[in-house]
Amino acid sequence: MRRFLIAGNWKMNCGPKETSTLLQGIEEEMNTLPKEVDGLVCPPTISLTTAADELQNIDGMALGAQNMHYEDNGAFTGEVSTTMLNEVNCEYVILGHSERRQYFGETDKTVNAKVNKALNDSLKPVICVGESLEQRKADEHVLRVKKQVQGALIGVEDEDADNIVIAYEPIWAIGTGETATPDQAQEMHKMIREVLAELYTEAADSVRILYGGSMKPHNAEELLEQPDVDGGLIGGASLKADSFTKIIKIAEQLSS
Ligand code: PEP
Numbered sequence: 167m168r169r170f171l172i173a174g175n176w177k178m179n180c181g182p183k184e185t186s187t188l189l190q191g192i193e194e195e196m197n198t199l200p201k202e203v204d205g206l207v208c209p210p211t212i213s214l215t216t217a218a219d220e221l222q223n224i225d226g227m228a229l230g231a232q233n234m235h236y237e238d239n240g241a242f243t244g245e246v247s248t249t250m251l252n253e254v255n256c257e258y259v260i261l262g263h264s265e266r267r268q269y270f271g272e273t274d275k276t277v278n279a280k281v282n283k284a285l286n287d288s289l290k291p292v293i294c295v296g297e298s299l300e301q302r303k304a305d306e307h308v309l310r311v312k313k314q315v316q317g318a319l320i321g322v323e324d325e326d327a328d329n330i331v332i333a334y335e336p337i338w339a340i341g342t343g344e345t346a347t348p349d350q351a352q353e354m355h356k357m358i359r360e361v362l363a364e365l366y367t368e369a370a371d372s373v374r375i376l377y378g379g380s381m382k383p384h385n386a387e388e389l390l391e392q393p394d395v396d397g398g399l400i401g402g403a404s405l406k407a408d409s410f411t412k413i414i415k416i417a418e419q420l421s422s
Contacts, residue, residue: 170390170417171331171374171397173206173292174404175232175260176213185213189220191407192227196414199226202421203414204397206292207404208232208260211246218255230258230292233266236279248287259284260399262318263294264337274317281318285326292331292399293318294378295358299338307336308357315361327369331376332358333399339379341401348388348395351377355394383412390420 180188189207199205205227209217214231221227235245251259261284262277277293284291295314297307315332322330334354336346346354355375363370377389378399389395397417403409 168374168396169204170421171204171376172414172417173399174410175399175401176209177401178210179405180209180213182213182216185209185216186220189217192411193223195407195411197224200418203417205414206230206258214254228257229255231256232260234259234280236283248283248289251289258290258292260292264296264335264340274314277318278320282321285329290329292333294333294335296335296337311354312361315358319365324366327366328372331374333376333378334358335378343380345380345385348392351389351395352392359394383409386413386416390417
């Protein structure tokens, strides 16, 4: 019912030249994605135009940005608008990644403003939520993530909910090599789906909830086979054509 979405968050890696090389590498492994799986790459802003050109050669792989501003334009040095992202064929935008919350002062409030702006301007937000290690140890992880999901979705109506993607990313698992166990991931994804069900009449079943946090080819299968895990938001392993396409192939096998 829900198609897998395998998404690469390239973070601050790959300028235009490396973007071409990486996407050509992906194309060599896979110039058409399996029909059961949606793909997504999110390069840095400066590489979006190059990526859009290269992606014309990879069927089924969409383009996303890693951030955007909630205003249309103006005196916001260093920022990028939805109009600009639309112009370079972005379909998705990652919002509220824990690194943006931690290093760039993003809050549930700014994430919420961006989610509404993105949806209003035809971009699909990939809304990142997740708890810190301290919050998990203090048994506050469920409450924290619940609040992040509810906070991000204020003002999002039923008809728009189908266009959102949630990424559950426990902060302690991002870039650390440590992964949530399949049970831990499923527990949180199920809880997030219950929160969605309280907010929306129909969308709860169709919204894709991705897992993020050191997903690699060796652990992707056990995570993706959980009933409420609908894909992955992948950092490190998305920077190599080989490991990224391996995860896509694992998703394909689980779909058939
Ligand atoms: C991420 O940046 O969203 C992420 C999950 O990174 P990694 O896969 O490297 O842990």
